[in-house]
Amino acid sequence: MTGIVDVAARAGVSVATVSRALRGLPGVSATTRAAVQAVAAEMGYVASPSAAGLPTGRTGAVGVVSPVARGWYFTAVAEGAQEVLSAAGYDILRYGLADVETERRRVVDTQLLRKRVDALMVLSLPLTPDEVTALATMQRPVIALGPVMTGIPTVRIDDVEAGRTATRHLVELGHRRIAFVGGDPAHHLGFPVAPDRQRGYEDVLRQAGIEPDPALVARAAFFAEAGAEAFAELKRRGTLPTAVFAVSDEVAMGIVYAARQDGLRVPEDLSVVGVDDHDLSWVLGLTTVAQPVREQGRIAALSLLARLQGGDSEADGSVVTMPTRLVTRSSTAPPPS
Known part of the structure; x- marks a missing residue:
């Protein structure tokens, strides 16, 4: 079976370069990336997300945490984010916290998250100051959708x-x-x-x-x-x-x-x-x-990608407020006389 070492040997580059090239990560020239992709295609090699992360410390995944997994809003946001992230070679891992506090502690666990995801998207979940501090020490990009929290960039509506x-x-x-x-x-x-x-x-x-x-x-x-x-x-x-x-x-x-x-x-x-x-x-x-629910997901994902590809997990706590508008249909009318 063809492995990443075989691709690296054929392409004349390091294993780390093959991993970066096939995961769409920075630090690889366009010429080298194209050459590695061509060799991988010729040899029938498909990168494993877990294996590809070993040389780079990257997992190739972005975590999406929400109060519940169910619900149109959360699904639509994730769809918007996935459009952007999939195009860049990232997978999405969704976490719904449900109503169990122990589940929240398990998910917002920086040791686990560091092994599982390269970045984190938090949907409509106000984090405690301790959780914000813990995520900052994780040195992974984090973005929120919904409530504004000090030090975390946010995409929201009013x-x-x-x-x-x-x-x-x-x-x-x-x-x-x-x-x-x-x-x-x-x-x-x-x-x-x-x-x-x-x-x-x-x-x-x-x-x-x-x-x-x-x-x-x-x-x-x-x-x-x-x-x-x-x-x-x-x-x-x-x-x-x-x-x-x-x-x-x-x-x-x-x-x-x-x-x-x-x-x-x-x-x-x-x-x-x-x-x-x-x-x-x-x-x-x-x-x-x-x-614009899906657009909020796209904007949040683009923000995470910019920080991932720039190699910088720091954020300025900026807030993007998306517009809303009234759409009048047939479910409203003047009151009965």
């Missing part, structure tokens, strides 16, 4: 403004009984999106002279079934709102489904707006605050 945009749309349509659905109080990982979007919701209500009503706030994790359960909870409390701002499109989809099952018409009886512009939002005619 979640407070997203909440304002959604609520302002409903207020301008004439709604005054507007519910907010989102935020799981049992979630100990500190997922910060729902509180920020709720703050934007409350800001706009107060600006419109509407005092936020705790009875119109229902908690829900970021899944469609949680949205359906939240609708049932609002119904149990008595008078339903005329409109709902859901923390995400998946939650909004669950609300729309439950409302229709209950005999309500959307939007004639109940307007619903979400956030994300999920791939299937148009199917339900869902009004949403769109964010």
Whole structure:
């Protein structure tokens, strides 16, 4: 079986040079890289990610850590990142922390990460100061998507403004009984999106002279079934709102489904707006605050690649805030008279 040593001997270069050339790493001239690739193709040699990392200390992988592995947002971000990283010869390792604190300690373990990944992407997970310090000592590039943390470059949207945009749309349509659905109080990982979007919701209500009503706030994790359960909870409390701002499109989809099952018409009886512009939002005619999810993954991956290829793991803590926009569809209308 042909090995990396055979390729190095045929190409007349070192094993380390073959590894760098085939992994797309810096330090190899274009001419040498092309020659090594040609020899490898001729000999039928395919680099093993683990073996290729031995001479260089690189693993050829980037870790993606998120509160949960499930969910359209996390999958879409990873897809955007993978487009960029795969083209550069890197694989993605995904870690979902679920609800187990011991799992978080295992994943955010610098000794393990140093052996497994060359860089780390942290999605919507506010790290503790101790975790930030530990990752800095790992000497691997780290980037965050979502919450801003000192010393870690971040790609984000303004979640407070997203909440304002959604609520302002409903207020301008004439709604005054507007519910907010989102935020799981049992979630100990500190997922910060729902509180920020709720703050934007409350800001706009107060600006419109509407005092936020705790009875119109229902908690829900970021899944469609949680949205359906939240609708049932609002119904149990008595008078339903005329409109709902859901923390995400998946939650909004669950609300729309439950409302229709209950005999309500959307939007004639109940307007619903979400956030994300999920791939299937148009199917339900869902009004949403769109964010460029896959583009955030691409930008984060490009930032990591620049640092990997430059051989520098240091970061300046810069923050890139991506724009959002209201996409109006058929799930919102003026309140019933």
